[in-house]
Amino acid sequence: xxxxxxxxxxxxxxxxxxxxxxxxxxxxxxxxxxxxxxxxxxxxxxxxxxxxxxxxxxxxxxxxxxxxxxxxxxxxxxxxxxxxxxxxxxxxxxxxxxxxxxxxxxxxxxxxxxxxxxxxxxxxxxxxxxxxxxxxxxxxxxxxxxxxxxxxxxxxxxxxxxxxxxxxxxxxxxxxxxxxxxxxxxxxxxxxxxxxxxxxxxxxxxxxxxxxxxxxxxxxxxxxxxxxxxxxxxxxxxxxxxxxxxxxxxxxxxxxxxxxxxxxxxxxxxxxxxxxxxxxxxxxxxxxxxxxxxxxxxxxxxxxxxxxxxxxxxxxxxxxxxxxxxxxxxxxxxxxxxxxxxxxxxxxxxxxxxxxxxxxxxxxxxxxxxxxxxxxxxxxxxxxxxxxxxxxxxxxxxxxxxxxxxxxxxxxxxxxxxxxxxxxxxxxxxxxxxxxxxxxxxxxxxxxxxxxxxxxxxxxxxxxxxxxxxxxxxxxxxxxxxxxxxxxxxxxxxxxxxxxxxxxxxxxxxxxxxxxxxxxxxxxxxxxxxxxxxxxxxxxxxxxxxxxxxxxxxxxxxxxxxxxxxxxxxxxxx
Numbered sequence: 001x002x003x004x005x006x007x008x009x010x011x012x013x014x015x016x017x018x019x020x021x022x023x024x025x026x027x028x029x030x031x032x033x034x035x036x037x038x039x040x041x042x043x044x045x046x047x048x049x050x051x052x053x054x055x056x057x058x059x060x061x062x063x064x065x066x067x068x069x070x071x072x073x074x075x076x077x078x079x080x081x082x083x084x085x086x087x088x089x090x091x092x093x094x095x096x097x098x099x100x101x102x103x104x105x106x107x108x109x110x111x112x113x114x115x116x117x118x119x120x121x122x123x124x125x126x127x128x129x130x131x132x133x134x135x136x137x138x139x140x141x142x143x144x145x146x147x148x149x150x151x152x153x154x155x156x157x158x159x160x161x162x163x164x165x166x167x168x169x170x171x172x173x174x175x176x177x178x179x180x181x182x183x184x185x186x187x188x189x190x191x192x193x194x195x196x197x198x199x200x201x202x203x204x205x206x207x208x209x210x211x212x213x214x215x216x217x218x219x220x221x222x223x224x225x226x227x228x229x230x231x232x233x234x235x236x237x238x239x240x241x242x243x244x245x246x247x248x249x250x251x252x253x254x255x256x257x258x259x260x261x262x263x264x265x266x267x268x269x270x271x272x273x274x275x276x277x278x279x280x281x282x283x284x285x286x287x288x289x290x291x292x293x294x295x296x297x298x299x300x301x302x303x304x305x306x307x308x309x310x311x312x313x314x315x316x317x318x319x320x321x322x323x324x325x326x327x328x329x330x331x332x333x334x335x336x337x338x339x340x341x342x343x344x345x346x347x348x349x350x351x352x353x354x355x356x357x358x359x360x361x362x363x364x365x366x367x368x369x370x371x372x373x374x375x376x377x378x379x380x381x382x383x384x385x386x387x388x389x390x391x392x393x394x395x396x397x398x399x400x401x402x403x404x405x406x407x408x409x410x411x412x413x414x415x416x417x418x419x420x421x422x423x424x425x426x427x428x429x430x431x432x433x434x435x436x437x438x439x440x441x442x443x444x445x446x447x448x449x450x451x452x453x454x455x456x457x458x459x460x461x462x463x464x465x466x467x468x469x470x471x472x473x474x475x476x477x478x479x480x481x482x483x484x485x486x487x488x489x490x491x492x493x494x495x496x497x498x499x500x501x502x503x504x505x506x507x508x509x510x511x512x513x514x515x516x517x518x519x520x521x522x523x524x525x526x527x528x529x530x531x532x533x534x535x536x537x538x539x540x541x542x543x544x545x546x547x548x549x550x551x552x553x554x555x556x557x558x559x560x561x562x563x564x565x566x567x568x569x570x571x572x573x574x
Contacts, residue, residue, distance in 0.1 A: 008034050018519065019494075036063050044077070045069045046566045052077070056084050064090040068125070088113070090123035094151070104130035107139060108265075113509055114143025122151035127188065129309040134173030148183055153214070154191030156300070174199035178206035182329045185209050186233075190216035190242070197225030204232035211235045211262070216242035216376040223247065227256035236260060240267035240292075246277050254280040265290035265316075267468065272296070275303030282310035289313055294320035296343065301329050306338040315339055320370075321347040325353040334362040341365050346372040360390040360415045368395040377404035377429065387415055395421040397448070402427070406434030413441040414418060425447035425472070431455040439465060450476060451497075458482040461489045466542040468492065476500040480508030485513025494518055499549075500526040506534040513542045525574070535564075536573065540560025545569045 012024065012034060021035040039059045043066040044052060056062065065081060065088060067074050072285040074093060083174065096104035105126065113121065121144045126132065131153035134400070140150070155169065169192045184207040195218055203210060204481065210233050215221050224245050229236060246253070254276075257263075260492060273296055281288070288311045288401060293304070308314065315553045317327065317340055325348045333410075337343070342364050345351055351374045359366060376398060393416040398404060404427045413419065424430050430453050439445060439461070446467050450456055451474035459482045461475065468490045478486075478501050486493070493516040498504055504527050513519060519542055524530050532554035538545060547570050550556075555566070556571055564571055 003153065005030070005306045006503070007033060009038065012038055013507040015336075033098040036266065039345045042066065044071060044568065046071055047561065047570055050079070056081070056086065060085070063088060064092070064123075066092040067128060068092045068095040073106070073487070075106045075109035077110040078106055082109075082112035082115065086551050087120055088124075089120055090149075091121060092125040093126045094127040094129065103135050105132060105139075108233065109144050109409035110139065111325035118148070122147060125151040127151045127153045128156070132165045132169060134170055134176070137169065137173045137177050137255075138209035141177050145160045145180060146183060147181050148209075150177075150181070150184065150185040151188040152192065153188040153216070157558060163236075165261045168194045170194055171196055171198040173203070175202045178202040178488050181207065183209055186212040189218060190214055193219050196220040197222055197228065200225035200229055208233075208484060209235055212265075213240040214240040216240065223253055227253045228570070230256035230263070230461075235262055237262045238267075238270070238290075240265075241271060243270045244268065246274065246298075253277075257281060257286075260284070260286060262287070264288060265292075267292040267294055269293075272298045275299050275306075275360075278307045282307040286311070286568040287313070289339075290316040292318040293322060294318045296322070300324065303343040305329075305333060305336075307410070308333055308375070312336050313339050315365075315570060316449060318342075318344040319348065320344050324349070326350045326462065327352055327358075331358045335365050341367045342368040343368070345374060346370050347376055352373060353411075355380065356412065357387050357415070361387050364390070364392065366390060366393055368397075369393060370397040371401070372397050372423075373400040375403060376401040377408040389415055389417055391416075391418045394419060397421075397423045398427065399423045400427070405429040406431055406437070409434050410437050410441070413438040417442055418444050419449040420444050424453060425448075425449045425451035425474075428454050432458060432460065435459075436461060439463075439468075443467065446470065450470070450478075459486060461485050463489065465490045466492060468497040472497040473501060477503060477505035478500055480505055480511070484511040484515075486511035492518055493523040497523040498527055499523050502528060505529045506531040509534050510537060513538050513545075515554040517542075518544055520544055521547040524551045525549045526549045539564045539567050539569045547572065549574060 005381065005429060008031070015021065018039065021039065025032040025035045036058055036496055037060065037481065041064040042055060042059065042062055068079070085098050091104055093286055099116070102238065105357040108339070110229060122490070123326065124140065124147055126140070132152060137152070141147070152169065174195060187203065187210070189199065197220070213229065213236070222245070223244060224332060226239065226241060226244070229239065266281070269292055273293070277301055277339065292312055314337070318335065325345065330351060331354065343359065343366065345355065351371065353376055356369070356371065359369060396412065396416060396419060398409070409424065409430065422438065422442070425434065435456060437452060444467055449466060449471040449472040451472050451478060459478050469492055471486065471490070471493060474497050484502060496512065496519065509530055511523065522538070523546070528551070530551040532551055535548060535550050535554055538548060550571060561571055
């Protein structure tokens, strides 16, 4: 206790999850004060609204407030926050589409927060706001002239009370915004169907610090507007577009790529691209470290091979549903992926175990592999005989591999002994024996997904899983005896999803809740044999619980919800 407070802060910053602060705060008043100062973000839900004043006082260093989970009018909440001494830097008022109020953008609240005393706001999320229009953009830029990050994606077009259609965001609104937000660095324009390439011209001419732009589902944005961004925005380092059709031969666009000297991330999801475009990117000598071509078409192995051979510094690679990829192609491409840390090859149905083995062997920094919906397990796993373990791999998503069997996942576990996350959902060939052997070989696993694995009839674990925190067993055959063993063998379990586990009853739920002293969330939806009376028992016997999705048929009264909430537990539908 003689350590200076700054040292304790440095130590606590190594804690991987902020929810662990609740235990530290109980040690002494000094730890309570330190952990309070380290909490910088707060998500507010409807049941916690009465506690908001106390929470604001408790966490004086809050910099981000997330109001996206609230269902009612949030003008008053924003006005209340404006009266505090919080130096807010980020506010999230997104997801207001379903709110049945006249205007979904909290105009009065934003005006209050935007007054000079609290005008430090740098990031504002207005995504999925109903009827967002040009006049709303004017309010935003007048209230927050120092914004650096603005999300106005996917507004909902609707009808006004007088029967007229709301006026959508137009190029004129983006022009006004660009003239007043000179310090803008990042903007998400996705889903604004009426803006054109002119909006990109205004942003590139007036927002000289712009370095990241997201443009998904904008029907009138073309490659000409994107080329203009490349030419004018010297600081542009990330571009994300969706369903853009790039012409096969456009010398202007190819020249524009040569101007994008700072470009590090390119996302062409579901776009039509050509080998010529990939050749141009490869020849542009960009500092590229992130490439996303998920669900895109129009290019071949020659194009992607050339690009990767020229950009061997790529760390994030997404080739989901690039269906021409084969094991032979991936063995060659893996020679260019020495720096990759994340790779997504999901839905590439021609890929088998050979691709997995070459990735773990040739990519020494690989941290996360996604190969959901491929053909893993279709070949003999003895190919791994010459492979070596890759201790950097921490996450494997192998879901929806119907050919995957126990022997394959045992081999994969041997090659990735330090796994922390494994998803085997919808792998019908996996049985309990295979999963348990993986857990023996990979004792660091924290998150295990085995949703709808019909081959797993139970989960009779006979050894301790001291690190397992999340178990997703939706639709599995786990019964009460298996639940009791999970309770005894998984002392650190935080989240348990038993959706649709028909063999589970209240007896098993009681066992696991009483044994797992750290349990925070449990999902019992569609557990038809679990009595609804179990909800009260869980709340009062396990103080750590924060969220319960009850069995069907449980309809709590308002007084019951409030009672459970006072005990710190939210009862919700999902």
